[in-house]
Amino acid sequence: MITQTEENYIKAIYHLGQQGMETVSTNAIADSLNTKASSVTDMLKKLAEKNYADYIKYQGVILTKKGKKIAVGIIRKHRLWEVFLVEKLNFTWDEVHEVAEDLEHIQSEKLTDELDAFLEHPTHDPHGDPIPDKNGNFKQIEKILLSKALVGSKYQCVGVKDTSSTFLKYLDANEIALGTELKVLHKEPFDQSIKIKLNGLDTTVSQNVAKNIFLKTL
Amino acid sequence: MITQTEENYIKAIYHLGQQGMETVSTNAIADSLNTKASSVTDMLKKLAEKNYADYIKYQGVILTKKGKKIAVGIIRKHRLWEVFLVEKLNFTWDEVHEVAEDLEHIQSEKLTDELDAFLEHPTHDPHGDPIPDKNGNFKQIEKILLSKALVGSKYQCVGVKDTSSTFLKYLDANEIALGTELKVLHKEPFDQSIKIKLNGLDTTVSQNVAKNIFLKTL
DNA sequence: ATAAAAATTTAGATTAATCTAAATTTAAAT
DNA sequence: ATTTAAATTTAGATTAATCTAAATTTTTAT
Structure with a gap:
């Protein structure tokens, strides 16, 4: 059986390694999960033990196929719940993250x-962000x-990098939403x-803002 | 903060004490949660410590007002999720319990x-079973x-006492559902x-079955 | 190339929840 | 009113996850 904590580490490794292709450092994981490096080391040993990740002391960690599958499954659930919250329960896009963090761990394929x-x-x-299908694609x-x-x-x-409530509220206030069209003037x-x-x-946006908005060419 | 385990104990005490009005024994809780009496004793001390319950050594436990409020809140969530699963996600009444056991612990008033x-x-x-409203009524x-x-x-x-999958499937097979009318012949x-x-x-039903079906007079 | 800095791991503790086995208290039975 | 049985609690261990502080390894900088 996999614990909720193990799932959170796996998800963090996946995100930090962009699709789990790159090796991820202990400190990066510690930062992203707000824990201490020593805790991460312990967990990496366990994840390696359980074959969710390949881990070499001092060298970093990378998810195995099995670990990647777990990660994608959690991300699928997280994003589906976010859609549910916004479309059916009147949540705004800046309110969904925390709740989805909990809902993503519910184990039921039928659900x-x-x-x-x-x-x-x-x-x-x-x-x-794209939602993986049942097969993880x-x-x-x-x-x-x-x-x-x-x-x-x-x-x-077409997307945002930072999904923090403060950033999303900034976008709302400035009428920037998914689908919004824009032209770069200067x-x-x-x-x-x-x-x-x-x-x-x-309108003028700061570099910080510009680094967190994803666009597609029109 | 309250843990999921604490919530499960509180809920068990509530159910065993029918609305939390009666004193509940250590063994009864252990049976209902499939744990050992010694584990229950430890938890009762903690619940008393946190003011969720009044506990006297060897005498049993009863929920405080605070504990009852927690219990009713969890039951409200559990039953709302069961309705959601059946009405929106095509679950049958014998499939909802396990998933609702997990969903009931999600903490979000807005949700x-x-x-x-x-x-x-x-x-x-x-x-x-009746669903408590926002105020717990x-x-x-x-x-x-x-x-x-x-x-x-x-x-x-109008209801069932045993909500196990086997019993509910028996009812389905015998076309007994909520709302079904019947006359007692013998x-x-x-x-x-x-x-x-x-x-x-x-049809003839055994005593065991008869003890698990709730009726209202017509 | 070596010293200093940064990153990582180990050692040893801590907290929550659980267990087994032994001790204690309460209830039941003769 | 004792004795026996049942229920409950305590004592001492165990597992998962975490932490601090010390030790080790790797990287960076001179």
């Missing part, structure tokens, strides 16, 4: 699959950060802030 | 209240066990089995 069907097999969660859409966008080009907002060399045309009017 | 609204404020779960309907029913009288099935003195008219035809 997950029926929820998926009830929501009509959504492909993306409220933050624009999903494709990342071609997307770039606003900070890397070209001056003069038109884009559509990039300020001094502070990397970016002026964009959005819903007809001109 | 619970929005779920309640989404389901249009249901008053009873799929087994006929609910009334048990007047109901009697089939085993105590009067020969010659007509009744309607009570066999030898084995306390009961002959009833059900959906037009005569």
Whole structure:
């Protein structure tokens, strides 16, 4: 049996290693889970023991096939619940994360699959992230950060990197949502802030903001 | 903060003490939670320490007002989720219990209240048990066990005592559901089995079955 | 190439929940 | 009113997850 804590470590490793392809450091995991490095070391030994990860002392960790499957399953559940919360229970996109963190650990294949069907097999969660299907397959859409966008080009907002409540509320206040179209007008060399045309009017966003908005080319 | 284990003990005490009005024994709790009496003793000390229960060594335990509030809150969540699973996710009434045991521990007032609204404020779960409202209020309907029913009288099935999958499947197979009307034809003195008219035809149920079906007088 | 800094691991404790086995208290039975 | 049986509690261990502080390894910088 797998514990909730083990699941959280596996998910963290998966996210830090982007699809579990890169080796992940002890400290990175500790930071992301708000624990101490020594706790992480203990858990990595256990995950390796249980064949969820390959771990070499001092060298980092990487998920095994088995570990990746667990990770994708949790992410699928997390994102499906987020859709449910927003579409059926009137949650806003900045409210769903904490609750989904708990719901993602409920173990019931029937629950997950029926929820998926009830929501009509959504492909993306409220933050624009893709939802793996029952077999764990999903494709990342071609997307770039606003900070890397070209001056003069038109884009559509398709996702966010930071999903913190504060950032999402900032976007709401500035009327930036998934699907919003924008044109990059100017990039300020001094502070990397970016002026964009959005819903007809001109706005400027900081580099920090620009680094957390995903776009697709129009 | 309250742990999931503490919640499970509180719920068990509540159910064993029927609304938390009666004192509950250590062994009764151990049986109901499939643990050992010594583990229960440890937990009772903790619950008393945290003011969820009043506990006197060797004398048993009873929930405090605070403990009862927790219990009712968990029961509310459990039953709301059961309604959701049956009405929205195609679960049958014998499949909902295990999943609801996990879902009931999710802590989010907004989630619970929005779920309640989404389901249009249901008053009873799929087994006929009443669902407490946001303030913890609910009334048990007047109901009697089939085993105590009067020969010659007509009744309607309004609930079940045993909610195990095997029992519920038995009821399904014999076309006994919530709302089903029946007339008590005969009570066999030898084995306390009961002959009833059900959906037009005569059936006999054992004493064991009769002790687990709740009826209301028609 | 070696010293200093950063990252990581080990050793030893702690907390929550559980268990077994022994001791104690309460209830039942003669 | 004792004795026996049943219920309950205590004592001492165990497992999972975590921590601090010390030791070790790797990386960085001079």
